[in-house]
Amino acid sequence: MAVSVALRAVSRRYPQLTALDGVDLEVAAGETVMLTGPSGAGKSTVLHLTGGMDRPDEGHVEIDGVQLTPRDLDAHRRRIGFVFQRFHLLPALTALDNVLAPVLPRRVDFDRHERGRELLEAVGLGDRADALPSQLSGGQQQRVAVARALINRPGLLLADEPTGNLDSVIGREIIDLLMALRERYGMTMLIATHDAEVAASGDRVVRLQDGRITSDQRITPAADVLGRLGGLRP
């Protein structure tokens, strides 16, 4: 189920520079927010803090109104999916085993293979389960990475320049796929991108510069986002 996200006065400081400087950002459940801004603006930092891969120096992150604490981080990381620019598939594993990799070392309350196959179908690779990454195109590898990100049925998907290594046509297909999966599984999405066309396909475009939000532009009316969520709830 899609979750809401809030960054409350979040700062991330390194000895030489401030990566994020008192950022406040609220993302409604089911909303897709595109993070834009020049290199070094803080987009990846927002994703890492939201995903619990990094911790703020000041302020905090809330998921469904509950403050993330260091104790929750492991559980939190399991509730989110992450898609990277450079796919990060394990080269020796088949597509199916890459999708299953996050849940192989753990006990889970679902049938791994059934879900892995369902997700490969959902990303259009039902017939390539046994292919190695080297036998797949860049776009197909990113589809496998998207399926892997969904293995725990996350309510939140974070993507860091998911189209950055793909040509614009294939990039468009990946974005369209994410939008379709968002409807099907019910997810909130935060996507960092340098591509203006990709950004325009979100519900909101949040621009960062020097660690601060400099604009926040709504594309989809909030009521439509709510309506989409309403359609998902049983």
Ligand SMILES: Nc1ncnc2c1ncn2[C@@H]1O[C@H](COP(=O)(O)OP(=O)(O)OP(=O)(O)O)[C@@H](O)[C@H]1O
């Ligand atoms: N581990 C680190 N140590 C020191 N500085 C860091 C570290 N990680 C990030 N930074 C700095 O924090 C700032 C924000 O980085 P971030 O990666 O969030 O930018 P970005 O908007 O994602 O850029 P890009 O578009 O190039 O991916 C940059 O100035 C970066 O150099």
Ligand SMILES: [Mg+2]
């Ligand atoms: Mg980045």
